[in-house]
Amino acid sequence: xAQTNYTPIILYNSGTTTNAxxxxxxxxxxxxxxxxxxxxxxxxxxxxxxxxxxxxxxTTAGGTGLTSYTAGDLPYYSSGSALSKLAIGTTNYVxxxxxxxxxxxxxxxxxxxxxxxxxxxxxxxxxxxSATWYPTIVSATTGNLPQTTSSTKLSFVPSTGILTATxxxxxxxxxVGATTPNTGAFTTITASSTITPSSTAGIVGTTAGxxxxxxxxxxxVSASVTSVYPVNLPSAGTFVQITSISLxxxxxxxxxxxxxxxxxxxxxLVNYLSGDTSTTSADVGNFGSFxxxxxxxxxxxxxxxxxxxxxxxxxxxxxxxxxxxASFTGTATYGGYGVIRARxxx
Amino acid sequence: MKYAIVRQDGITEIxxxxxxxxxxxxxxxxxxxxxxxxxxxxxxxxxxxVNPNQPKLP
Numbered sequence: 001x002a003q004t005n006y007t008p009i010i011l012y013n014s015g016t017t018t019n020a021x022x023x024x025x026x027x028x029x030x031x032x033x034x035x036x037x038x039x040x041x042x043x044x045x046x047x048x049x050x051x052x053x054x055x056x057x058x059t060t061a062g063g064t065g066l067t068s069y070t071a072g073d074l075p076y077y078s079s080g081s082a083l084s085k086l087a088i089g090t091t092n093y094v095x096x097x098x099x100x101x102x103x104x105x106x107x108x109x110x111x112x113x114x115x116x117x118x119x120x121x122x123x124x125x126x127x128x129x130s131a132t133w134y135p136t137i138v139s140a141t142t143g144n145l146p147q148t149t150s151s152t153k154l155s156f157v158p159s160t161g162i163l164t165a166t167x168x169x170x171x172x173x174x175x176v177g178a179t180t181p182n183t184g185a186f187t188t189i190t191a192s193s194t195i196t197p198s199s200t201a202g203i204v205g206t207t208a209g210x211x212x213x214x215x216x217x218x219x220x221v222s223a224s225v226t227s228v229y230p231v232n233l234p235s236a237g238t239f240v241q242i243t244s245i246s247l248x249x250x251x252x253x254x255x256x257x258x259x260x261x262x263x264x265x266x267x268x269l270v271n272y273l274s275g276d277t278s279t280t281s282a283d284v285g286n287f288g289s290f291x292x293x294x295x296x297x298x299x300x301x302x303x304x305x306x307x308x309x310x311x312x313x314x315x316x317x318x319x320x321x322x323x324x325x326a327s328f329t330g331t332a333t334y335g336g337y338g339v340i341r342a343r344x345x346x
Numbered sequence: 347m348k349y350a351i352v353r354q355d356g357i358t359e360i361x362x363x364x365x366x367x368x369x370x371x372x373x374x375x376x377x378x379x380x381x382x383x384x385x386x387x388x389x390x391x392x393x394x395x396v397n398p399n400q401p402k403l404p
Binding site for chain 2: 211212213214219220221222223224225226227228229231243245246339
């Protein structure tokens with residue numbers, strides 16, 4: 001409707017969607033409009049009907065074909081007469097290509113390739129950042145740039161140059177495995193060849209009064225029977241087991257001591273007293289593990305014999321016994337007691 | 347660890363190793379271990395008590 005005192009200019013028009021004028025409908029210089037589709041038409045100098053205005057300009061006319069946007073939307077062309085919209089990605093996601101369209105992906109999914117620049121700038125040259133970075137390995141052959149998420153496996157502090165990892169293997173240049181000695185700390189060390197400490201510094205022993213764990217060099221095992229509970233030794237000089245220890249596979253030095261003490265009655269003559277360590281109970285041990293004292297002794301005295309150190313090298317758990325015997329005459333009983341000790345040396 | 351255990355023949359053994367503690371074993375402190383080794387104390391009903399029959403010195 002026209003304003004008062006104004007004459008409206010009404011174009012040749014239609015309200016039917018997709019309706020367009022034909023060449024015979026328009027004269028040169030005349031306009032037509034489809035007010036439902038929002039299109040403005042004219043006839044060019046070749047008598048062809050052309051559209052010169054759109055409510056929503058399509059991609060075929062250099063427009064977007066879009067009528068609305070959400071903050072962060074990224075328009076891109078896929079197909080048809082309108083652009084597609086890629087919504088903004090998750091925080092810290094990066095824009096990549098799927099091959100047919102743009103997409104936002106997590107950094108951890110990226111394959112860095114040779115990452116030459118990333119190594120030089122982010123790790124080697126950065127001497128000011130004291131934040132801890134946590135590079136994450138995606139697979140055996142791919143990884144991504146350092147991230148700020150935590151990791152219990154690998155971290156790096158650029159300002160100190162300290163790289164922390166749960167383990168190392170293979171050849172390294174630097175602190176670990178280099179020809180120039182340096183300080184390192186490890187939870188466990190496995191070597192396929194010799195370990196050569198300083199010939200003067202050697203391997204430092206404990207000063208804490210503690211014990212080597214089972215299986216480690218220095219492990220200690222002992223068993224004692226005291227004079228309170230002596231083992232009865234027959235007069236005929238038959239070997240009797242005093243006590244024993246169980247040793248797991250390894251190279252052990254074993255020694256002991258035995259006390260021989262008359263218990264009651266009268267010992268007329270002590271012929272000899274013997275003791276040994278052996279893998280057989282109540283048996284004479286190998287040469288070197290055996291000791292014997294010939295009589296006579298004062299028949300009321302307690303006699304102590306040291307059992308020499310003897311090497312036992314086992315490939316499976318084995319019991320080592322402390323054995324003793326006494327040969328004497330008289331009405332007494334003879335008691336034997338003692339201690340057997342083992343130290344794992346290898 | 348140090349511990350005492352009574353054998354089937356009734357004899358008390360005083361032992362030291364890092365194996366799992368055997369059933370029936372009584373774990374000892376260093377002081378208790380030394381007391382039992384000396385023979386001046388004995389294990390009686392699971393308790394460490396003074397040996398009424400003090401051992402003679404050699």
